[in-house]
Amino acid sequence: GQQVMQIPQYQHVQEGEDFTTYCNSSTTLSNIQWYKQRPGGHPVFLIQLVKSGEVKKQKRLTFQFGEAKKNSSLHITATQTTDVGTYFCAGDSGTYKYIFGTGTRLKVLA
Amino acid sequence: GAVVSQHPSWVICKSGTSVKIECRSLDFQATTMFWYRQFPKQSLMLMATSNEGSKATYEQGVEKDKFLINHASLTLSTLTVTSAHPEDSSFYICSASYPSSGNTIYFGEGSWLTVV
Numbered sequence: 450g451q452q453v454m455q456i457p458q459y460q461h462v463q464e465g466e467d468f469t470t471y472c473n474s475s476t477t478l479s480n481i482q483w484y485k486q487r488p489g490g491h492p493v494f495l496i497q498l499v500k501s502g503e504v505k506k507q508k509r510l511t512f513q514f515g516e517a518k519k520n521s522s523l524h525i526t527a528t529q530t531t532d533v534g535t536y537f538c539a540g541d542s543g544t545y546k547y548i549f550g551t552g553t554r555l556k557v558l559a
Numbered sequence: 560g561a562v563v564s565q566h567p568s569w570v571i572c573k574s575g576t577s578v579k580i581e582c583r584s585l586d587f588q589a590t591t592m593f594w595y596r597q598f599p600k601q602s603l604m605l606m607a608t609s610n611e612g613s614k615a616t617y618e619q620g621v622e623k624d625k626f627l628i629n630h631a632s633l634t635l636s637t638l639t640v641t642s643a644h645p646e647d648s649s650f651y652i653c654s655a656s657y658p659s660s661g662n663t664i665y666f667g668e669g670s671w672l673t674v675v
Contacts (some may be wrong), residue, residue, distance in 0.1 A: 450619065482663065482664065492603065492666050494664065545591065546605065547593070547605070549595075549604075549605070552602045
């Protein structure tokens with residue numbers, strides 16, 4: 450079945466440093482979504498990417514969808530302590546059934 | 560954005576009993592809802608797809624007789640963990656697909672189940 454992997458699994462950065470998490474799917478995706486989950490909380494929707502090669506920005510966050518629609522990345526510029534949490538990608542192969550990636554847990558050191 | 564409510568947030572039950580978790584879409588009709596399970600520090604594992612008015616579709620390895628899903632209306636899906644055991648203790652979370660926003664998924668707050 451479809452598998453979605455994310456690297457790295459964990460990332461500790463100093464506040465102000467940049468952070469990137471990568472998402473790779475075993476199958477071609479129709480679209481990909483990104484979520485942030487704070488400790489003890491539920492996943493919160495960040496963004497959806499649909500088009501091949503699409504790049505979207507939300508303030509310090511930049512999301513990219515690969516040309517082959519099998520990979521994606523999330524880049525945070527100048528991290529802040531409020532960025533702490535686990536970032537998940539979730540891919541849909543066209544069935545509206547989203548499979549979540551393994552997640553990247555970000556810790557920001559002040 | 561769309562709101563999905565889940566109840567209860569926390570539940571403790573004795574081994575062998577059953578517990579029901581409700582998932583409601585408060586301001587939209589959700590023909591499809593999804594149930595996930597999340598163990599501590601792990602990803603969300605899709606358990607089943609709940610379709611209004613029809614049987615749920617379970618993922619491979621998920622026992623349908625153990626995890627009963629009912630989607631009786633366009634705004635309510637329920638997950639019943641039957642004959643619960645300590646290994647069923649987990650974070651269960653539902654989501655609903657919101658068609659008007661390109662099928663963005665909106666999550667409930669989740670339910671922590673502890674079986675003692």
